[in-house]
Amino acid sequence: MRRACSGVLACVMLALPPDAGAQARKVYVSVDMEGISGVNSDNQTSATGAEYGRARKLMVEDANAAVRGAFAGGATEVVVNDSHGGQRNILPEDLDPRAKLISHSFKRHGMMEGLDETFDAVIFVGYHAKASSPRGVFAHTGSGVVRDLQINGTSVGEGGMNAILASWYGVPVVMVSGDDVAIEQQKVTAPNVRGVVVKRAINTRAVELRPLAETRREIEAAAKEAVANAKKPTPQRLSSYVVRMEFQNPNIPDVATAFTEIRSVSPSVVEFTRSSMPDAYRLIRVLYRFINPD
Numbered sequence: 001m002r003r004a005c006s007g008v009l010a011c012v013m014l015a016l017p018p019d020a021g022a023q024a025r026k027v028y029v030s031v032d033m034e035g036i037s038g039v040n041s042d043n044q045t046s047a048t049g050a051e052y053g054r055a056r057k058l059m060v061e062d063a064n065a066a067v068r069g070a071f072a073g074g075a076t077e078v079v080v081n082d083s084h085g086g087q088r089n090i091l092p093e094d095l096d097p098r099a100k101l102i103s104h105s106f107k108r109h110g111m112m113e114g115l116d117e118t119f120d121a122v123i124f125v126g127y128h129a130k131a132s133s134p135r136g137v138f139a140h141t142g143s144g145v146v147r148d149l150q151i152n153g154t155s156v157g158e159g160g161m162n163a164i165l166a167s168w169y170g171v172p173v174v175m176v177s178g179d180d181v182a183i184e185q186q187k188v189t190a191p192n193v194r195g196v197v198v199k200r201a202i203n204t205r206a207v208e209l210r211p212l213a214e215t216r217r218e219i220e221a222a223a224k225e226a227v228a229n230a231k232k233p234t235p236q237r238l239s240s241y242v243v244r245m246e247f248q249n250p251n252i253p254d255v256a257t258a259f260t261e262i263r264s265v266s267p268s269v270v271e272f273t274r275s276s277m278p279d280a281y282r283l284i285r286v287l288y289r290f291i292n293p294d
């Protein structure tokens, strides 16, 4: 065979398949329910609620809008993580057939299960305000038991703790959809995030819903632009993560001190320190979800 190149490097380059220059782009989509377009009542967000079936459909519509946008923005792979309640809300047959689906809540990293440094961008869909917010549809953090969660002195909600975990892996949170309070709060941990406000919270229950067709169009357009412009930052790895959790009820802190590394600060507050954010995240999740008498 005649050599078409001179030198090892040139030969290697000619040997590559024609599409080897096209970059893989992995996008991670975490989908909660309280901040979904059209969702406005707790008989929608509970799996036993009368309107749960409707809410599941609304949830997958917003998720699909984000998936379409991500692919249009250059994603070559999209992983959707069902992140609400029992985390089996999205029916695979309703999801965009190009996306993979992570399902069920018995997982160590909950709303961020499966994320690692191979991803290029993170999108949050249907997010809500943190616990104790005076306004914000169904404001809470993790579950109903948490009054406040602080990581290294900053009070965060689910969007905040998830963004800090993403930054550990060096994956930018590029887009978030939810109510207006959730979007504002997200900017504390992801200042450059693109926000799509799908509803305006009047208090923690009443809400002004925007037209569904409009919000889905906006989610798709924002996801497309956000993914197309995503740039991976250097991973943010601090040497220690000090977590302080305040609970609504002192029974949980009392039980939680069974873990020797968990310090009691007051009857309703505990604190612990971990040397990595994934480690801290896993213990936060155990405390709000798996020590839960309700």
Ligand SMILES: [Zn+2]
Binding pocket: 032, 033, 034, 083, 084, 128, 142, 158
């Ligand atoms: Zn949530």
